[in-house]
Amino acid sequence: MPAEDIEMTDAVLVAATSAEVVVANGKRKPSGAQIKKARKEALLTEEEIEKALEQTKHRVHRRKKNLHIHRCRFVDWTPSTITTLAFSHRGKGHGGIPQGLRLAVGRANGDIDIWNPKLEWVHETTLKGGENRSIEGLAWSTADPSSPPRLFSIGFSTYITEWDLQTGRAIANLDCSAGAIWSIVADPHSPQLVVGCDDGSIVVIDISGGPGVMEYARGLSKVEKGRVLSLAWKGKSQIVGGCSDSALRVWDLEAPQGQMRTKMKVETVAGAGATLVWAVKVLHDGTIVSGDSTGAVKFWDKHYSLKQSFRLHDADVLTLAENEAGNSVFSAGVDRKTICYRVVNPTLGKWADVASRRFHEHDVRAMASFDCKTKEFLVSAGVDRSIVVNSMSRFMQTNHRTLPAVGQKSVMAVARKARLMMTWTDRGVKVWKLHKLKTSREGKLAPIVTAPQDEAKLVLKMTFKNEENLIAGTISPDGRWIAVGTVNETKVFRLVPKKGGKSGYAVMKIDVPELKEQGVHLLSFAQTKGSGESEETQSTPRLLIVTPDNEIVGVDMLALEEGAGDAVEELERPPVPAPAPQVPVDGEIVRKMPTHTENISHITVSLDGSYFAIIDLAQNITIYSLSKWGSFIQLPRAPAPVTAATFRTGAKDVGPTFVITTADMKVLEYDLATASLTEWSRTQAPNLPEDFTILRDKCVGMFFDPADRRTCWLWGAAWLAHIKMHVEMPKPTMRPGQAKRKIDDEQESFHQPQPVTNGKLKRSKKKEAKSVNAQLLERRQDANGDVEMDDSNEGEVDGVVSREEREKPFWITYKYRPMLTVDALAPGEFVVVERPVFDMLESEVARFHRHEYGQ
Structure with missing residues (x-):
């Protein structure tokens, strides 16, 4: 050769x-x-x-110029549709945003996502549901300031469920002794719930006993031949309900038998049957707002008389939202439109529809609102799985924000050595094998970027019969082990290639008594170094489990396979530093934070099997040694919640480091030898380009380039970037037109580097700035979408600036979206897995369309 x-x-x-x-x-x-x-x-x-x-x-x-990317769109993972939304606190127009404010997002598969709206929306945790446990209603109780907010859910059954946000488990279930529950609302003034049922019953639940305690209190007068579809509190003692018999009703809780106070009829459509009142809200002045199946939004005064009616929707109005001042109301439903109504004459209480926008690709199932002196949110979601955040006061003047449907936590794992990709769903696992890139006679890699079905093969498909949804999954780097877990159980499998030239893998379940009742919060494999002569013993796989109780468990897979009794070992965590004390905001009562705010959020393993890191929502970072089980290093607390992390080991010029990306889009690198920030992090991290720092979609994953340990790759749902961590970042400058970021598929941003000589930062001569179009021309993209790292420019004549020194320190593209995972398979070879929104909607019923003449 x-x-x-x-x-x-x-x-x-x-x-x-x-x-x-x-x-x-x-x-x-x-x-x-x-x-x-x-x-x-x-x-x-x-x-x-x-x-x-x-x-x-x-x-x-x-000669190695190309970065070859497998662009995969065959992974058929689809999140569940969103059915309901609920903020943990009511808005206060005069106060600031509560420190414990959270948004709960209920889904049709029984999952509940918990989002923190601070720092541009961070997905903190998911409470996993189970089979046939759809979440159809959520309610937070904050009436008791001495306890954290309590979360309750309903789901087309007779049971009310209370959730423990720390463990992710249901801590209490109460049968309301009536029909299936359709609606739920929490009393903002006292610890009680009210639910509306399929048989017309209204049931009051007492929750004053504290977390995990629910008791049947009383029942109100029953609706004959009708379901109670929606509920809202009116004052401190009245309940307004929207029913399925073309009427709204008002119940008085102070009445001895909970009698119905009044009944308000809505019109029906000929031949369509009874009108369903899907949504109801009560404003501060006593005005009642209803939305029904005729597409009408009605305003009723405090004396229960109809004031105004708007029929602007072409189909059912499914949800309503209002601002804290009570002068703006929003409606949405099947026709995908979101309509804003405002008071135009406060004296007469006159309302008008002032704006209409369309944010979603399918039915809008739920809306939730919160506003205070410093923040305001109008959140909507539905069948298209996307969460849309908008402003209420500037509904038409501001751009809305769509949180990606793929979320901020990856549901895929990649085994680099085996070239396997794994994804998990509620009750199943799929594994694909990526084919090797072909090489020419000269030894060059063929320019392959898109990986069609013949470039990747489905080699394993597993379906589980467990009732609970899978929480996490992982595959070992060598592709020989798979582990999945629910909130109550962990399962481990051995993958064995099929014999006789057959493609695919056979699965052998490993029976681990200690894991049968061991729930899971996070999972990861570590390939630690061994001392044996064979390939299997030279690397010892260890399964790392983070339990729902925030305990860390290690499983030696070789010892497990050989039947050794000490295969499972628990790791004792060091005391976690106490979080900063809460500070009252504008005289607000300091309430206890939600119980999950110190949960472990990330587990990250170094590729060389030397370390793993544990990061929690309180921003604490602990580095553990895999060779010396129990040894740890406590790094300084992160300045903001961590969204992604990775290790850099094996680099020739620097020792082992740990790199994180925070929710406010800061990149920090810690030196593990000194447990402090590196020089690059102290001097260059503040100079990260604005193209990166203004990104609103959080960083989901990061890794170092196998071909260059000085290049860190980062990715979010809609962007892919790299940062050269050995060069000086240019000082931030504002380019013309940069105030409004373009997200065209062809847009890329480039920043010229400051060269490095002998490991030291060196400033280069200033060069004439190039236009964005000229910069785009510097990147070559072939018909398949290959991303070619351009290094064709000639250097200075005297040779002072080498080819390596001219590499750009920052690069970003918005070409791939939305992404489930990005990882390196080998030097110069990456895999990018996308899941377009329209592919997610293929399995859904066709969205509503009203034919109009001439169209």
Whole structure:
């Protein structure tokens, strides 16, 4: 093999003869006998061999330009539809945003996502549901300031469920002794709930006993031949309900038998049956607002008389929202429109529809609102799985924000060595194998970017019969082990390639008694270094489990397979530093924070199997040693919630470091030897380009380039970027037109670097700034979408600035979206998995469309 045709990697083993240079890169590893024989018969001296090796390295590095990306869209993971939304606190127009404010998002598969609206919306945790446990209503109780907010849910059954946000488990279930529950509302003034049922019953639930305690209190007068579809509090003692018999009703809780106070009829459509009152709200002045199946929104005065009626929707109005001042109301439903109504004459109480917008691709099932002196949110969601955040006061003047349907937590894992990709759903696992990139006669990689079905093969599909939804899954780096878990159980499987030339894998379940009742919050495999002679014993796989109780458990997979009794070992966590004390905001009562705010949010393992990191929602970072089980390093607390993290190990110029990205889009690097920020992080992290710092979609994952440990790749749902962590970042500058970020598929941003010489930062001469179009032309993209790292520019004549020094320190593209995962398979070879929204909607019923004349 000619030396100039060899593709080099990081680990190179060379033996030379007069005719060839033998290179082992993990794929074509020569045996020790072959190497010994080659060196014995070599006609070259050791010095000549080393010289030939260095020349080969330089030739290959000059020729490797392309970054080859498998662009995959065959992964059929789809999140569940969103059915309901609820904020934990009521808005206060005169006060600031409560420190414990959260948004609960209920889904049709029984899951409840908990979002923190601070720092541009962070997904903190998910409470996992189960089979046939759809969430159809949510209610937070904050009436008792001495206890954290309590979350309750209903779901087309007779039961009310209270959730423990810390463990993710249901801590109490109460049968309301009536029909299936359709609606729920919490009393803002006292610890009680009211639910409306399928048989027309109204049931009051007492929750004053504290978390986990619910008791039947009383029943109100029953609706004959009708369901109670929606509920709202009016004052401190009245309940307004929207029913399925073309009427609204008002119940008085102070009445001895909970009698109905009044009944308000709504019109029906001929031939359509009874009108369903899907939504009802009560404003501060006593005005009642209703939305029904005729598409009408009605305003009723405090004396229960109809004031105004708007029929602007083309189909059912499913949800309503209002601002804290009570002068703005919003409606949405099946026709996807969101309509804003405002008071135009406060004296007469006159309302008008002032704006209409369309944010969603399918039915809008739910809306929730919150506003205070400093923040305001109008949140909507539905069948298209996307959460849309808008302003209420500037409904038409501001751009809305759509939180990606793929979320901020990846549901995929990649086994680099085995070239396997794994994804998990509520009750199943799928594994694909990516084919190797083809090489030409010259040894170059073929320009493959899109991975169609023939470039990746489904090699494993598993379906589980468990009732609970899967919480997490992982696959070992060598592709030999798979682990999945629910809130109550952990399952481990051994993957064995099928024999007889058949493709795919056979699955062998490993029985682990200690894990049968061990719930899971997070899972990850670590490939630690062993001391054996065989390939299996040279690397010892260890399964790391974070339990719902925030405990850490390690499982030695080889010991487990051999039946050893000490395969499972628990790790004792060090005391976690106490969070900062709460500060009252504008005289607000300091309430206890939600119980999950100190939960572990991330577990990250170094690729060399030396360390793993534990990060919690309180922003504490602890680094543990895998070789010395129990040893740890406590890093300084992160300045904001951490959204992604990775290790950098094996680099020649720096020791092991740990890199994080925070919710406010800051990148910090910690030196593990000193447990402090590195020089790059102290001096260059504040100068990250504005194209990165203004990103609103959080960083979901990050990793270091296998071909260059100085390049860190980061990705979110709609962007992919890299940062060179060995060069000086240019000082932030505002380019023309940068105030409004373009998100065209072809847009990319580039920043010229400051060169580095001998490991030290060196400033280059200022060059004339190029236009954005000129910068785009510097990047070449072929018809398949290959991303080619351009290095064709000539350097300075005197050779002071080398090719490596001219590499750009920051690069970003918005071409791939929305992404489920991004990872490196090998040097110069990445995989990007996308899941377009329209593919998610293929399985849904066609959205509402009203034919109009001429269209």
